[in-house]
Amino acid sequence: MREVAVIGVGMNRWGELWEKSHRTIWTEAALEAIADAGVDRVDAMYVGCMSGGLFVGQEHLGAMLADQLGMGPIPGTRVESACASGGLAFRQACLAVASGAHDIVLATGVEKMTDVDGGAATYALSTAADQEYECYHGITFPGLYAMMARDHMHRHGTTRQQLAAVAVKNHAHGVLNPLAQFPMKVTAEQVMESVMVADPLRILDCSPITDGAAAAVVVPLDMARQLSKQPPVRVAASAHATDALALHDRADLSWLASTAKAAELAYKQAGVGPKDLSFCEVHDCFTIAEIMVIEALGLAERGKGGAAAASGLTALGGKIPVNPSGGLKSKGHPVGATGVAQIRETVLQLRGACGQRQVKNASRGLTQNMGGTGASTVVHILERA
Amino acid sequence: MIGSARYWREIPQRYRYEAAKCAKCGRVAFPPRLVCAGCRGREFTPVKLAQTGVVETFTVIHVAPTGFGDETPYAVGIVKLDDGVRVTAQITDCETGKLAIGDRVKLEFRRLQQDGESGIICYGYKFVPAIG
Amino acid sequence: MEVGIVGYGAYVPRHRIKVEEIAKVWGADAPSYKKGLMLREKSVPTPDQDTITMSVEAARHAVRRAGIDPALIGAIYVGSESHPYAVKPSGTVVAEALGATPEIHCADMEFACKAGSEGMFVALSLVKAGQMPYALGIGADTSQGAPGDALEYSASAGAAAYIFGREKIVAVCEDTYAYMTDTPDFWRREYQFYPRHAGRYTGEPAYFKHVLSCARGLMAKSKTTPADFRWAVFHQPNGKFPMRAAQELGFSKEKVEQGWLSPTLGNTYSGSSPMGLSAILDVAKPGDRILMVSYGSGAGSDGFIWRVTDHITAVQGLAPHTRAQLEDRPIYIDYGTYAKYRGKIRKLAE
Numbered sequence: 001m002r003e004v005a006v007i008g009v010g011m012n013r014w015g016e017l018w019e020k021s022h023r024t025i026w027t028e029a030a031l032e033a034i035a036d037a038g039v040d041r042v043d044a045m046y047v048g049c050m051s052g053g054l055f056v057g058q059e060h061l062g063a064m065l066a067d068q069l070g071m072g073p074i075p076g077t078r079v080e081s082a083c084a085s086g087g088l089a090f091r092q093a094c095l096a097v098a099s100g101a102h103d104i105v106l107a108t109g110v111e112k113m114t115d116v117d118g119g120a121a122t123y124a125l126s127t128a129a130d131q132e133y134e135c136y137h138g139i140t141f142p143g144l145y146a147m148m149a150r151d152h153m154h155r156h157g158t159t160r161q162q163l164a165a166v167a168v169k170n171h172a173h174g175v176l177n178p179l180a181q182f183p184m185k186v187t188a189e190q191v192m193e194s195v196m197v198a199d200p201l202r203i204l205d206c207s208p209i210t211d212g213a214a215a216a217v218v219v220p221l222d223m224a225r226q227l228s229k230q231p232p233v234r235v236a237a238s239a240h241a242t243d244a245l246a247l248h249d250r251a252d253l254s255w256l257a258s259t260a261k262a263a264e265l266a267y268k269q270a271g272v273g274p275k276d277l278s279f280c281e282v283h284d285c286f287t288i289a290e291i292m293v294i295e296a297l298g299l300a301e302r303g304k305g306g307a308a309a310a311s312g313l314t315a316l317g318g319k320i321p322v323n324p325s326g327g328l329k330s331k332g333h334p335v336g337a338t339g340v341a342q343i344r345e346t347v348l349q350l351r352g353a354c355g356q357r358q359v360k361n362a363s364r365g366l367t368q369n370m371g372g373t374g375a376s377t378v379v380h381i382l383e384r385a
Numbered sequence: 386m387i388g389s390a391r392y393w394r395e396i397p398q399r400y401r402y403e404a405a406k407c408a409k410c411g412r413v414a415f416p417p418r419l420v421c422a423g424c425r426g427r428e429f430t431p432v433k434l435a436q437t438g439v440v441e442t443f444t445v446i447h448v449a450p451t452g453f454g455d456e457t458p459y460a461v462g463i464v465k466l467d468d469g470v471r472v473t474a475q476i477t478d479c480e481t482g483k484l485a486i487g488d489r490v491k492l493e494f495r496r497l498q499q500d501g502e503s504g505i506i507c508y509g510y511k512f513v514p515a516i517g
Numbered sequence: 518m519e520v521g522i523v524g525y526g527a528y529v530p531r532h533r534i535k536v537e538e539i540a541k542v543w544g545a546d547a548p549s550y551k552k553g554l555m556l557r558e559k560s561v562p563t564p565d566q567d568t569i570t571m572s573v574e575a576a577r578h579a580v581r582r583a584g585i586d587p588a589l590i591g592a593i594y595v596g597s598e599s600h601p602y603a604v605k606p607s608g609t610v611v612a613e614a615l616g617a618t619p620e621i622h623c624a625d626m627e628f629a630c631k632a633g634s635e636g637m638f639v640a641l642s643l644v645k646a647g648q649m650p651y652a653l654g655i656g657a658d659t660s661q662g663a664p665g666d667a668l669e670y671s672a673s674a675g676a677a678a679y680i681f682g683r684e685k686i687v688a689v690c691e692d693t694y695a696y697m698t699d700t701p702d703f704w705r706r707e708y709q710f711y712p713r714h715a716g717r718y719t720g721e722p723a724y725f726k727h728v729l730s731c732a733r734g735l736m737a738k739s740k741t742t743p744a745d746f747r748w749a750v751f752h753q754p755n756g757k758f759p760m761r762a763a764q765e766l767g768f769s770k771e772k773v774e775q776g777w778l779s780p781t782l783g784n785t786y787s788g789s790s791p792m793g794l795s796a797i798l799d800v801a802k803p804g805d806r807i808l809m810v811s812y813g814s815g816a817g818s819d820g821f822i823w824r825v826t827d828h829i830t831a832v833q834g835l836a837p838h839t840r841a842q843l844e845d846r847p848i849y850i851d852y853g854t855y856a857k858y859r860g861k862i863r864k865l866a867e
């Protein structure tokens with residue numbers, strides 16, 4: 001297997017992009033990544049998208065987007081793993097390069113979520129859960145994470161304030177990200193008084209509905225310097241793990257076993273541990289998610305994620321900054337794009353190109369992208385080459 | 386929405402709580418599966434779920450998906466049945482503000498959703514507080 | 518060979534609305550309604566409850582008491598004027614939920630408030646004829662009263678289910694009788710949401726004529742008098758009518774009170790006299806004789822004489838008692854919630 005590097009990244013301003021279509025949003029991000037890498041061709045492309053069908057009525061995205069990019073007849077593959085679609089698209093691109101099948105591969109993610117109303121968006125997202133034995137009963141994604149939150153609070157003493165601390169921190173980071181959808185500060189009081197979505201989770205505990213796309217160009221590490229002027233970022237680990245689809249089938253309702261497994265595999269591949277990371281970009285689709293994720297990644301002790309989040313450990317300037325981009329919470333969460341946007345942020349951090357939100361001396365970053373209630377997780381570790 | 390065939394296929398589980406017990410490791414699959422999630426066993430014996438249990442966790446839905454908007458706020462919980470099997474379902478006929486982890490509940494037959502005013506009515510189970 | 522009830526069960530929804538709450542909205546005088554109709558409150562089905570769901574729960578209680586394999590039930594008749602589907606049987610859902618399919622005969626009955634007793638009548642007859650070992654008759658309704666109409670104070674929800682058989686009988690059927698004429702006192706036309714009625718005409722020429730004639734005809738046929746009965750139960754469109762019928766027939770208040778559920782339950786239509794009977798069976802003693810007379814507008818009455826056996830004491834505790842359900846943690850709702858639950862007001866379609 002060949003070693004893999006990222007030489008280009010792209011992302012547009014995220015938000016409610018009323019004037020832009022699914023294909024336009026995607027093409028903008030793809031063109032930016034290609035330009036950033038400075039390559040003149042792409043040999044294959046992967047697109048992570050959770051539900052083109054339910055959000056915009058469009059499937060067959062591999063062919064459509066290769067065509068939109070003017071790159072036909074290259075192979076275009078759509079990858080789906082719910083909210084982990086983007087991370088998995090990036091992993092497929094890495095595998096395609098590592099295997100020698102292709103040299104220059106475009107990894108992308110996109111979701112256009114605002115063409116449907118709130119009920120339909122809630123429904124589309126819920127298809128990541130067990131349709132017949134969870135969704136049939138009227139459960140929603142915020143509802144599933146709310147049940148995880150209540151379990152975590154009940155068994156580990158996690159508090160409402162600790163949940164709010166995650167939102168406060170990620171919004172503080174997002175203020176420094178010019179592409180974030182909601183780059184405004186929020187206070188713990190605002191979070192705890194915001195509109196109830198699924199008790200105990202309120203609207204400011206939830207990542208938003210977002211239109212957006214992100215892209216990265218992946219090449220063999222030994223060809224990186226000849227293909228691009230950008231400092232190459234090495235993909236030190238790429239890992240993927242799954243868990244029971246339905247939350248009620250998990251042994252521990254608030255332990256992310258797929259994240260723990262993917263992290264274990266990734267640490268082993270990279271030959272590092274949690275203490276060797278400069279920062280992480282993780283899947284904070286809800287405040288409780290980041291608390292559970294930092295436990296599963298080994299950044300905090302099991303059950304102590306809430307206290308760790310509230311302690312400042314994971315803030316910019318803390319021991320291990322988590323979500324310097326603002327995370328899903330402030331940056332936005334166009335579900336299929338999120339995993340690729342995490343890669344973009346990590347590459348820019350490792351290039352030292354993040355301006356005010358730059359993590360000092362960033363040399364190694366981890367991304368964690370998760371689908372459903374954690375039924376799938378993709379973890380990558382990236383390093384300065 | 387749910388079509389007739391997709392609804393009808395789950396009737397043994399939704400109406401009668403039919404599950405499958407792994408002949409090798411004893412794990413109960415609900416709904417039944419072809420491969421045991423515990424030991425990959427392929428032989429099962431039919432069993433019926435216990436119809437009472439304890440609330441392990443729950444939420445109260447205020448923002449509902451399409452089709453459930455009229456019902457908000459409504460509680461959904463994960464209940465550990467007395468046979469150890471966990472299921473997700475609504476918890477109804479209760480004051481959502483007083484619901485707590487550890488509450489004893491039982492299964493009742495209810496309407497779950499309907500395909501608009503003219504489509505099929507989908508029945509199934511919800512939990513209600515158990516007496517006493 | 519004797520035939521009779523081998524298992525019975527009732528189901529009462531937990532939500533209630535008080536007469537005052539309805540009267541307040543329509544500017545009606547609550548005390549006079551309460552006194553005139555002898556109604557205090559009524560049960561209300563939630564949007565997730567209907568004739569089918571209540572029938573399933575009542576029938577499960579009946580199966581528990583009967584202690585039989587549901588696959589042996591040869592017929593299910595669900596009587597209701599509020600079947601959830603205009604076309605598609607309620608009975609097949611109940612049969613499937615009980616595990617009584619596919620070797621079973623199903624039919625949905627409709628005869629205003631008499632549909633439940635007629636399901637019982639047919640189920641009992643099939644067992645008597647030797648066609649099958651067990652048959653199930655159910656009366657259930659989530660009846661509607663138009664906003665502001667007198668029926669809005671009484672139309673409620675509930676169900677009762679009876680399994681008939683020849684072994685381990687808890688109440689032997691000693692005799693039956695039926696009395697019907699064409700009487701347009703209450704009706705609902707196809708495609709109409711609410712029923713209509715003919716006001717005071719629903720009293721003397723309708724309810725009282727049929728209930729009293731049926732009771733008298735049945736007692737004459739069986740050579741019995743009120744003195745031969747420990748209990749009596751009549752259809753209960755409100756609190757007042759069944760008490761007056763009892764009085765005219767010569768049954769003391771003490772004989773009808775146990776099955777007189779309407780003051781706090783309301784009129785459960787097809788479930789009415791069957792639920793009254795289940796409340797009586799919950800407390801009946803071996804040897805007690807029960808007179809039951811239903812009434813359905815249009816109009817007719819079915820009459821039954823039941824004699825309770827020694828086996829009753831073994832089954833009474835196997836499922837929730839009817840009055841216990843009626844009194845179990847009622848959840849009171851306001852008129853707005855009631856109007857929403859009953860589809861009287863609707864959110865703009867999604």
Ligand SMILES: [Zn+2]
Binds near residue numbers: 421424
């Ligand atoms: Zn097994």
